[in-house]
Structures are given as C-alpha cells and as structure tokens.
Amino acid sequence: MQSEKAPEPTSGTLSPSPAEQGTFEETHVTAVRATNRLQRYANRLDALVGIEARGIERVPPELRERKLALGDYFGIGVMWFSINCTANQMTLGVLGPVAYGLGLVDSMLLCTFGTIFGSACSGYIASFGPWSGNRTLVVARYSMGWWPSKICVILNWVIEIGYGLVDCLIAGLLLSAVNGHGMSPIVGIVVSALITWLVATFGIRWFHTFERWVAVPTVLVLFILIGVAGPDFDTSTPSSGSGATLAGNRLSYFFLTASGPLGWVPAAADFVVYYPENTSRVGMCFMTTAGMTLGKLLIEFLGIGLGSGLAANADWATAFEGSGVGALVVAGYAPLGNFGKVCAVVLALCVAANNIPGTYAAALNFQQLFTPLAKVPRPIWTTVAAVIYTVCAIAGRNHLLSIFLNFLGLIGYWVVIWIAMVVEDEFIFRRKTGFRWQDCSDSSKLPLGIAAFTSFLIGWAGAIVCMGQTYYYGPIARMVGEYGADLGLPVALAWTAICYPPLRMLELKFVGR
Template identity: 50%
Template sequence: MSDQSTAEKGTPYNVPHDVPHDLLDVVEAGEVIVSDGPRFLGAWTAKLESLLGLEARGVERVPEHQRLRKVTVGDYLQMTLIWFSSNLTLNNLAIGVLGPTAYYLGMTDSMLLGVFGVIAGSAGTAYISTFGPLSGNRTLVIARYTMGWWPSKLCVALNIVIMLGYGLVDSLLTGQLLSAVSGGSMTVIVGTVIAAVLALLVATVGIKLFHVYERYAFVPQICVLFILIGVAGPYFDTSIQSTGSSAVVSADRMSYFMLSASAPLAWSPAGADFFVYFPPDAKRRWVFLSTLVGLAVGSFFPLLLGVGLACGSLTNPAWAAAYDTSLGALVDEALSPLGVFGKICSVILGLGLIANNVPGQYSAALSFQLLGRWFRYLPRFVWVIIGTVIYTVLACAGRNSFYEIFSDFLALMGYWCVMWVWMTICEELIFRRGDAWYKWEDWNRPDKLPIGLAALAAFCVGWVGAVLSMWEIYFTGPIAKLVGDGIDLGIPVGGSWAVIVYVPLRYLELKYLHR
C-alpha cells in the first residue's frame, strides 16, 4: 500500500500496447508500500503477496504514471466483457422468475418492465464507472468527494452489506442447483461452500486474474443458456396475463420495474473499482457505454429466461413441483429432457455464478479497508477471506429463505445507491463543474475533502422518503399504500428527496465552510 506522495515518485511507467488487455502488466509495476502502518506488518504482507502473486494495492490511488499511456478498442471491449460475464448468471434469472410468481405479472409485462428496469439501473453504475480512469481511485474513495470523509463511511458499510449479500445469494443458488443435480446426495450447504471457495480463489489473487477470468467466463454460460432456451422454450406459456384490478396491476408493474433496476444499480458502489489502471484520457462516453452495454445485456438476457421459466411453471406440473423445491431444481427440471448432458449444463450454470461473486468480494475487501486506518493494516486478500467466511455462514443459515432474502435485499440496496448516485451527479455538474474541479490526489486528506454535512442530511432525508414509500413483506409505508395493495416507490422518492435537500445545503456548506 502507498500514500500518494510515495506513489508519484520515481521514473514514470507508461506502457503502450499492441494487443488488448496488456494494461494488466502495470498492476504491480509501481511502488506499493505501507506508509502509515506497522513496518513489520507491511514487510510481511509485501513478501507474502509477492510470493503468492497477489495484487498488493488496496484502496490507494493509482497515479497516472503507473497506468497505461492510451486505451485501445480492445480495452473498451474488456470493460464490456467484465460486466457481461459478471451478470450473465442465474441470480438475474431469479429476478425474472419473480415477475410472474411474486408480482403476478404476465409474460409481456414482466419482460418489458424487466428489460427497461435493468437499463435504467445500469445507467447509474455506468456513470460511476467513468470515475475509475479519471481519478485512479476506488469507487468509495470517490464517494468522499460528495459525502465527505466521515459520512462516506456509511456508504462503505452499506456496500459491504451489498457485496456480501451478493455472495450469499450467488453461493446459495449454486448450492441449490448442485444439490438438485445430485438428486439430494449433495446437500445445499456443501454446494454453497464449494461455490464460496472457488470464488475466493479468484478474488484473493486480485484484479489481474479477475480481468482474465471475466474475459472468458461468459462463453460456457451463454452456450448453456441458449441450450436452455431450446429445451425449455416450447414450454413457456405466453398466454399468462397480469392479474388484479387496474390499480393493483399498475402498482405491481412499477414495483417490479424498480426491483429490476435495483440489481444493476447495486453495482454502482463498485463501478470504478475495476478500471483504476486505465489512463485518465480514456474516453468517458466510451467507458460509460461499455459498462452500460455489458451490464444491461448481461443482466436482462437471463432475466428474460427467468420470466419464461416462471410462466411455464404456472401451467407445467413438473416445473411447478420443482420450483416448490428451489429455483435450482426448476432449472434442473427444465434441462432434464437432455439426460446426463442436461445435468452437466446445470452444473455449468451453477458454477457460472462464481463470475458474479468474484467482483463483489473484490469490492467488499476494498470497502473493509475504508472503514478506518486500522482496517488498512490488514491487506486486501485477508479481507477477501474474512468476507467469504461471513457470507458463507449466513448463506448456510438462511438456505431455506432464499427468495425472501433476495427480493428484500435487492430493494433496500437500490434505495441508498440511487441517493448517492444522484447526489454525485449534482456534485459534479453543479458544484464541481466537471472533472477539472476535482483534486484526485487529495483522496486521503480529510482537511481537503468536503465536511459532508449537506450530504449526510440529504442522505437521512432520502432514507425517510424511501421508508415512507417502500413496499416490503415486513413493512409498507404510508405513501406506498396509496396505490393498489402497495407500490414500491422507495427508489424515486428517496433519490428525489435527497437531491432536493442536498443542492441548497451543499451551496450553504460551500459558502460558509468553504469545503
């Protein structure tokens, strides 16, 4: 680890490249030393990381001279593939299943709302991802420039919840599918542990293996998903319609749209983490589009399949019985006409969730380091291990409540992410007036960053709006009760209330506190 003062010394290290992705060679090119922790711990960590080939850099900024000189078309393609591979997985298929089964929407409504919801949520993450090359800072270091030094730690803690929650969902879904394939001879717990350990191996090594893994992880997934379409497609019941009164259907449509947006939006606190080794002159619009296309297409392709499987399970008794067991059992049943080959396809889909789990655990480890100075003394790979243990234990404990955990978790995470993203947009466009007004080298200097009173107040008010507008199993807010049986407006209400409060308070904060 290094402070910005040490990182900017020495001979510049700019690496041109003739083929895509050679930017990975600069990951460990710069000095990476512990400047504010115990020397013995820093020396031990450096030796261990070097011996094992692990990424040594944690939350420290990557200075410009340690990044690539230019970006090629292949590098933008790599950005797209990261998000495409990470989201072409069964957890997004689970979101599709919820449309007809939890919100009682028809096939057409579920597919249209799911696709446009995913695109809307992906736009927020795509915007945040553009700060990676601009700043060289990790995502929640960038949050300090909007939220301030201390309030930004709220975002850090919430991101840990998001990413460990993704780990829980991914590993549990893998465990369900492996258990279904084995006919119950392998328990869900064993399958969950296997998935967690495999994700741990990739996330521990760091960003170099992560980039390589995600470059190819989508290939077997997309092949099997097309096989699933061919086998299960004839059983999709296209006649399923949305049920309920006009008000109820309208509320369910909006709620499902917001749920679909929550999944890609929940990646926003990690959006810039994977792009910090790209140079600052990377075209911002292309970083945005690369992320948007990869994240949106990767997410809504399995979502559409999930909608089809859900509609089929409403009229196919065999599918309905499998779905009563688990989503993994439903997928295995849909592939059952292929016999042994179908079992192999199910295993591939289950293990494919590792591609979704790895970036989450990588980001969670960085967030642990941002909780405080003492947390930085433990290297990134140690926090990966700690995070994996936490979510694996929770997944095994909650294995019988998968959908309750999944739907409630997604909605809550979308609430705070939209507040932070919208406040960041306001900060840049109104108060910073573009990237030129940011001083990225001050990332670790509390006296140079906003105090964060305006952001903290706006964040709290936004949460009040979200709670008043939320529609969950355990609570329905008074605003949410106004339409149908309940409508989830936590994302738009929470985000808009936060912005309405943030803009005038931030103006006053700059005027009187000058930070």
C-alpha cells in the same frame, strides 16, 4: 478536524507475462509502500505469485500511462456481461410472474427498462475509476465528506456480503438439485465460495482473466436451456389484476429490476482504476451499461420464461416449490437427461463470476471504514468476507427467495440517494473547480459532509414512507391499488436531488469546503 492521510504508493511496476502483453494488465502497479510487516508480506506475494497487494491506495496517472485500444473498451463490456450473466440473476426474473403476477411480455418490458436505468447509473460511476485512479467509495468522499461517506461503505459492505450469500446459495441449491437432493446444498456453497475466494484473493489480473472467459460456457448452456425449456414458456397469459393494482405491481417490479444493476454502483469504479487517465468517460459508461444490460437480460429473460411456465408445467412447479430456483433450472434441463445435469453444474460453478467482484469490493470496504483497517492487506479482508457470507449462506439455505426479495429491494434506495448527490456535485458545484484526486486521503481538504448527511437522511425518509416490502409498506405505498406499490426509489431520488443543492450552498458559504 484532524487530517488523516494514507501512505503514498510506490512507483514500481510489475512485468507482465507473455500471455498478458498487449492487454491492460501490462501497466498494472499493484505493489504499495510497506508501512508494516503485513504489507511487506503482501508485496512479496505480489512479486512472487502475482497476488495483488494494492488496496484503496490511489493509482497515480503516471503509473498507468499507455495507449488505449478498441479492445480495451470491448473488454469492459465483456467483463460486465460475464459478471451479470449468472444463474443467481435468474431469481430476479422469476419474481416477475411469481411475486407480482405479471405476464411474460409485461415482465420482459419492465425488466428491460429497469435494467437499462440501473446499468446506466453504474456506467456513470464506473467512469470515475480511470479518471481519478480511486476506488468507488473513495470517490464518495468528494460528495459525502470523509465521515458521512463511511455510511456508504457500511451499506455497500452489506450489499456485497448479501450477494455473496445469495450467489453461494444458488450454486449450492443447483448442485444439490443435480444430485437429486442427495447432496447437501452446503457442499455446493463451500465449492462456490472457494472458487470465489481464490480468484478474488489473487486480485485484479486473475479477476479480469476469469471474467474474460467464463461467459463462454455460461452462454452456451443458457442457449441450450432456451432450446429445451422455451416451448413451455407461457407467452399468452396476461398480467393478473387491473387498474391501480396492476400499475402498482408493474411499478414495483420495474424498480426491483433496477435495484439489481444499481447494486453495482458503489463498486463500479473498483475494477478499472488501472486504466489510463485519458480513458473516455463516455466510452467507459457506454460499455459498462451495455455489458451489464445484455448480461442481465439474457439470464433474467430466461427466469421470466421459467416463472411464467410454472402454472402449466407441474414438474417445474413441484421443483420450484420444493427447492426454489436451483431445482427449477434443473427441471428445465430435465428432458436432456444426464447432459442437462452437466449443463446445470456448469451454471452453478459459473455463479462465481458474479461473486468474485463483490468479494473483491467487500475487501476494499473493510479498508475504507477506518484508517487502521487500511493497514491490513486486501487479501486478508477477502478471506474474511468469504468466510462471513459462506457461514451466512449455510445458515439461511432454506429461505433463499425471501432473503433475495427483501435484500434486493433495499439496495436501490440508498444508492440512488448517493447517485443524486454525485451528479449534482459534479455538474453544479465542481463544474469550474473540478476535483483534486490527490487529496482523496486528506480529510481537511474534503467536504465536511453536513449537507450530504442531511440530504441522505431526507432521502431515506422519502424511501421509508413510500417503500413497499414484504415486511413493511409505507403509508404512501399502501395507497396504490389493492396490494400497494414500491415507490421508495423515485421518491428518495427526488427528495435528495431537491434538498442537496441548497444545503450544499449553505455549507460552502458558512464552512468553506
């Protein structure tokens, strides 16, 4: 197979502004060697106004050497808290009582442990960012091989575009509900998309700065919502169903809540590649897990509470049935009058905190797909991604709940398949040899990917026969209780974990790489 190589980065650095002194940005190297006219323009914009020019090119260790402080690790936790503590995550909470008939206590417990599991997986993958200097799905080449890893790239691109659609739609519905539905959700969709596009296009500096502060107004208005809507949460009604039916609903909701944070696994390292190589992997993993878990639980618990109160609060039920979660949030703030509407507007605008990293990662996915696409600078792909999900959000604005439920349930299947291979590759096959991160763009020095691709298909087969989605229930999934249960995620994980080691051993024996 012919070797493919990406251009090597330059060794220049950008001087930080006075406000950035003492933060991780001061050692950022965002310009790369210009191999075409577009990249030269991108480097000029980087130098003039700070638009990040670097895309999927590796950041060498010598360009990010510095002394780490405790605040650097704390900043990781704050970043992930901000990314996940946004109004769109409330939909996942509402689904517990509404879609699965679970009581408030059941929903909260399942949400907690499902979120911790998914967040820990993201934390593990995030630790590869400083260690390798590579973006997440460039790291995937070491376990999947050059060509099979592109399957992950395509699937992750779908995740990020899907989240962009949901994020913009939630913001649009919130702003429309605040206006009494006199304003079309399209206006809010476009506003949210523009905020996202601006920050994501400027890149990593603006991204980290935005995430560092956006959590403040979000948390303030959420605590106000807890105070005004909390008395109407239903804390006494138990979960509906019994026996295998109830167990199936609990399992389905657990794995659905795990799928939310699992969605960040294929992008988790993208935002920390500028951290020094000696960054503690344990510290990075822990702070990513903690920030993501706390951010998601705060907003999802609120969603669970609002969902539990639908049966007893006619105004909430009417709002939810008419316009979904956006209107439900506005109804929760209703006792506060115009001040409640202001709080809802703040929540709507802050949804961009969740969409910005997804748009940033989607732009990198374009570059990772084919070598010619890598020659187009990242800011251009950011624009393309924003246009795509904005158009999709406008087209699908009347079907949010079904879009979210069907889309989110599919995320976890392929992510846990890849996670299983990454863990086994590191701790079984590279325990002694380690990784040669500088070979990330040389396909001749990477695995051929036969074992990974075969294991990937086997894992998907397990997911298909055990998945439980509104549009399809596998034969095994249908056997659980009255309504079935979604068992695709643990089965996909188990089948992959069993098959990959022996297949990889055979690949190493007969192929040699």
